[in-house]
Each structure stands twice: as C-alpha cells, then as structure tokens.
Amino acid sequence: MSDESQAPKEEGFDHSLKLLKEGYEFIINRRQSMGSNVFETSLLAQKTICLSGSEGAKLFYDETRFRRKDAAPLPVKKTLFGEGGVQGLDDDEHRHRKGMFMQLASQGAAQEIRELTRAYWEQALERWKIRDEITLYEESKKILTQVACQWVGVPLDDGEIDKRADQLSELFESPARVSLGHFKGWIARSKAEHWIATLVSKVRKGELNIDKERALHQFAWHKDLEGELLEERVVAVEVLNLLRPTVANAVWINFLVLAIHDHPDKVEMLRKEQEERLHWFVQEVRRYYPFFPFTAARARKDFTWQGCQFEEGTLVLLDLYGTNRHPDDWQEPEAFKPERFAAGADTPFNFLPQGGGEYETGHRCAGEWITLAILTESLNFLVNKLDYTLPEQDLSFSLTDIPAIPKDRIKMTHLQPK
Ligand code: HEM
Numbered sequence: 001m002s003d004e005s006q007a008p009k010e011e012g013f014d015h016s017l018k019l020l021k022e023g024y025e026f027i028i029n030r031r032q033s034m035g036s037n038v039f040e041t042s043l044l045a046q047k048t049i050c051l052s053g054s055e056g057a058k059l060f061y062d063e064t065r066f067r068r069k070d071a072a073p074l075p076v077k078k079t080l081f082g083e084g085g086v087q088g089l090d091d092d093e094h095r096h097r098k099g100m101f102m103q104l105a106s107q108g109a110a111q112e113i114r115e116l117t118r119a120y121w122e123q124a125l126e127r128w129k130i131r132d133e134i135t136l137y138e139e140s141k142k143i144l145t146q147v148a149c150q151w152v153g154v155p156l157d158d159g160e161i162d163k164r165a166d167q168l169s170e171l172f173e174s175p176a177r178v179s180l181g182h183f184k185g186w187i188a189r190s191k192a193e194h195w196i197a198t199l200v201s202k203v204r205k206g207e208l209n210i211d212k213e214r215a216l217h218q219f220a221w222h223k224d225l226e227g228e229l230l231e232e233r234v235v236a237v238e239v240l241n242l243l244r245p246t247v248a249n250a251v252w253i254n255f256l257v258l259a260i261h262d263h264p265d266k267v268e269m270l271r272k273e274q275e276e277r278l279h280w281f282v283q284e285v286r287r288y289y290p291f292f293p294f295t296a297a298r299a300r301k302d303f304t305w306q307g308c309q310f311e312e313g314t315l316v317l318l319d320l321y322g323t324n325r326h327p328d329d330w331q332e333p334e335a336f337k338p339e340r341f342a343a344g345a346d347t348p349f350n351f352l353p354q355g356g357g358e359y360e361t362g363h364r365c366a367g368e369w370i371t372l373a374i375l376t377e378s379l380n381f382l383v384n385k386l387d388y389t390l391p392e393q394d395l396s397f398s399l400t401d402i403p404a405i406p407k408d409r410i411k412m413t414h415l416q417p418k
Helices: 016-034 053-060 074-081 091-102 107-128 136-152 158-173 179-205 215-220 232-262 275-288 320-324 368-385
Strands: 038-043 046-051 133-135 294-299 303-305 308-310 315-319 386-389 411-417
Touching (some): 016 046, 016 315, 016 320, 053 320, 091 232, 107 136, 107 368, 133 136, 136 232, 158 232, 179 232, 215 232, 232 275, 315 320
Antiparallel strands (some): 133 411, 303 308
16 A cells, blocks of 8 residues: 555546546556555546545545535536536535435335336336347336336326437436537437426426326425525426436346346346345445446545645545445455345445445435335346346447446347246
8 A cells, every 4th residue: 555645646637538448447447556545646637536445435425525516527517417406516505405305215115116117127028029139228228217207207108218218318328428429418418408397397387287296296396495496407407317317227237137147156046036135136236337437526625635635626536336346345346246245245435336425415326225126126027027038149348438338238039928
C-alpha cells in the first residue's frame, strides 16, 4: 500500500480516452499498479480522485464531505439521469425528494412487482412457443417495460410496447457510446420526457384518471419543501427514474442466463424454488457481473484522507465494480459462489452493485428491492418454469462496453414451459 503521507498520482493532462479504452477496469488497473485504494488522476481535464474498497466507500458516503450537485458529467445528464432529478440533489432537498421514492418501497409493492414479472414472462412464453428463436435481451426489455408501466401507472397500448422499450433502453445503453450512438440517447431522452410530461399534465388537469396509489399520480402531485408542485419536466425525469432502471434489469437477466450456463453446479440447489437460495444466486450475479462502473460526487470542503488532498469541488469517483470484487473485502472475489451470501458476506460498503450507504438519507439506489423482486422471479422462471436451448453463439462480453452485455444478447431456441 502507498505511503500514508502522500497518495499516488497519475501524471498527465487528461486520461478520459484511457477510461473509454479500459472501461470497468480503469480504476482497478490503477489501484493495482499504484498499490493504493485512493489515487489522483485527471478526467475531462480536471483533477479526479478515485476511491476503491469498503473504506473508500465509507468515506464517499459521508454526506458531510461530499455533495452530488454538479457531479454527473453532461453526457450522463443528457441521457441516463436527465436534469433536475434526485441524483443531483443534496441535504434537505434530497431527503425530501428521496422520501417520495422510498414511500413506494412497501412489502406489498415488492409482491406486486413479482406477480407482474411472472405474469409477463408467462405471457411472453405463449408467444415464444411458436418462434424458432428469440433474443432474450430484446424480449426482456419488452417484458420489463410492461411491468414498469403497469406498476407506475403509465398507460401502454400493445402497439406501443416496442417503441417505448427502445426509447427507455437508449437511456441506459447510450451514455458511454461515442459519437452518433451517444446522441441517439439525447433524442430518446427528449422524446421520453415529452411522453411522460404530457401524461403528468393530463393527470393534473383530470384528463387521465389513474389509481391514486400509483407513482405517476403520487409524483404528479408531490410538493417540494416550499409547498410547490414540481415542474412537469422534473416529474417526468423522476418517473423515468422508475421506468428506465426497471427496464435496465434486462441486462442482469442476460447475466442470470450466463451464470446458469457457466455454473451448472450452482443451479441444482435452485430447483426446489427455495427463496433463500434464489436470493443468494441473484446477489452473486449482482456482485460478480458488471453494471455500473462507478458513481460520482464532489468534495464539499478541503480535507486530507490517507494522504490524499481533497479540495472543495474536486470530482471523486467511487469504484462500484471494483469494490464488489475487492480482495480486501471479499474472499476469492473472482469465484462465482452464491453461498457466500448465506454467511452474510455483504455490508452497505463492500457490496455496491446499486451504490451503498443509507437509502433514506444517502444516494443508495431507491430500486434495490424492485430489482431483487424482478431478478428472483426471473431466475425462478428461467430455472424452474422454462425449457430452452442456447444455440451456438457468442456468450462473451467486453469490460470496455458500458453497460457490458453478452455479445449475442442471449439467443434461445426450443422454448417450452416445464
Ligand atoms: C438494473 C438495476 C439497477 C442498477 C444497476 C441500479 C444502480 C444504481 C446506482 C449505482 C445508483 C447510484 C448510487 C449512488 O450514486 O450512490 C442508483 C440510484 C438510483 N436508482 Fe437504481 N439501479 C437499478 C435499478 C433501479 C430501479 C428498479 C429503480 C426504481 C424503480 C431505481 C431507482 C434509482 C433512483 C431513484 C436512484 C437515485 C437515488 C438517489 O440519488 O438518492 N434503480 N441506482
């Protein structure tokens, strides 16, 4: 490890191109070569401090030291997050807005998400039985668009499913693309915000009647700390903060199939539909496979930590992928071992697939329980309800693609109920 008195620094004006080239391994590569969980580099031509491992995560989630305002780079705001949403808020404003999301997280809602997930898998299987081949990634995006819209209260005609699934997935597929592919994401965001803002306007005018418990209704009538309704565009950003990441679970559904394929010895224990075994497997998929590479914040004030000088406004990245596989925090991190979760190997600071720390007061993902409900139900369906064949295809994925997805998106044939 590094000298306590000074954290290592990567010299040079800007390493953004290396970040694009190295993808998920950018921080891991430097942590290993510099021998330190905290180091300085330069990204987008600004000083950037990278943190890795549970100690770094504890620091990162200390709200007295870091803020989120202005932390996300423009390409991420223009595609993934949108502008004015919960991700960029701090302090009381953040807690108030986050409360709006966390109110949705009741037990009953998790149950509803599971039932919707099962129902739409079953419906899809009826269509697949007569098809020679399907591409699971594309199909699961459609399943999850239906789950998300029904749960949130967004009306969705059958003829609209493909279009909305494409629009929502552009938002998480495009942020790290270069050139034209990236700008497709900007267009998709503008169209998606227009779609939802129009519905919000109708809800407010009483032209669209939806259940008062649904998020679309709740968010449309949510008041900020001054007692004012949110701008329609901001409500749209927050409703998309429910729809987009729900659909993004299609990536993990691809990795569920890959894990089933690559680790048959771990699948036998799932056959009895035991809830806790399914849960461990899902947790290990979320730990082992990549999704979000890192998350970003800015220092609120000047301070020094482990020899590294943080100045007010410094950009700081927390390595999510690398912390999930950090050798100081996990035994045999490169092995796929669902049973590690039986012994409670995870803490709020070493297991960061959807961020860490606190839900209510911090920026940890508001949809972790929804993700678990979708993935547990999907895993059960894949193992216990569905017969399929994986024809010859490229199952590999690249750690320089963000998000990483198996190259052929999981092709399946001979689909039948079990
Ligand atoms: C594919 C599954 C998902 C992944 C990989 C994921 C990942 C993440 C990550 C990494 C963060 C940022 C944590 C941080 O900066 O500290 C986050 C925040 C967030 N996620 Fe998720 N998420 C997923 C699913 C969901 C779902 C299903 C929902 C809602 C239905 C959701 C809603 C949110 C919201 C609202 C935030 C912002 C929280 C805040 O800033 O306080 N996510 N998610």
